[in-house]
Amino acid sequence: MNEKTTLTFAIMDPPFESARSTTFFRLLNVAASRGYNINVFAYEGGVHLPFNKQKRHANGVHGTTLEEENHPLPKEWVNELINIAKQNNGHIEWVNCGLCADERGIDETVSGVRRGSPADFWKLASASDNSLVIGTR
């Protein structure tokens, strides 16, 4: 085990659906701000979180423009968390389940995200100080 704290998280929820993904990002923010090394294994819908083709939009129902809507994009949060970790001498290794990504057409992600398999989750968790699985229903 390294001297630096390493934590592994598994997330299965896609963005814009459940408060779980928000809580997950809040947890990552704390760990990244402390300079911990963080591993993320995104499984099933979780692979959408760093999808690079997410786009802001206006909201015709609310009558807001694109600027007024100021729609949050999880891909930018992923990017920012990777930067926060770096600024604090930590690191985020984000692994998207390759099979889950292919099924969903997630062919482009933000920089710093790689493809992997559930075996990577086992390897990452085994090499970590602790792990948290945020399971969906």
Added chain:
Amino acid sequence: MLISSRDPFECRETENLYRLAVNLNNNGHAVTLFLVQNGVMPARKSAANRKFAGLIRQGIHIEVDDFSAKERSIMEKELKKGINLASIENIINSLAKGTKTIWH
């Protein structure tokens, strides 16, 4: 640490988590129940859930995510006696210490 993210009035399965907390406590383990998202709802004074009340009777340490409470307009004074608001940093503290941490 057990993280409870669901409202027991919406998801009866949550009571299984409460039962796990009681069983762990009865077996001599230090247990913290961290309530987050809709999991904070039974911590309100006005919420009546017998299984949750049992946790308090057993002396299980219960913390309420301050952000989740704020989102739901729940103030600290509205929480049941012995339950306090806490930062989500406590979950990271628990993980960093190597404490077994389970999300439900």
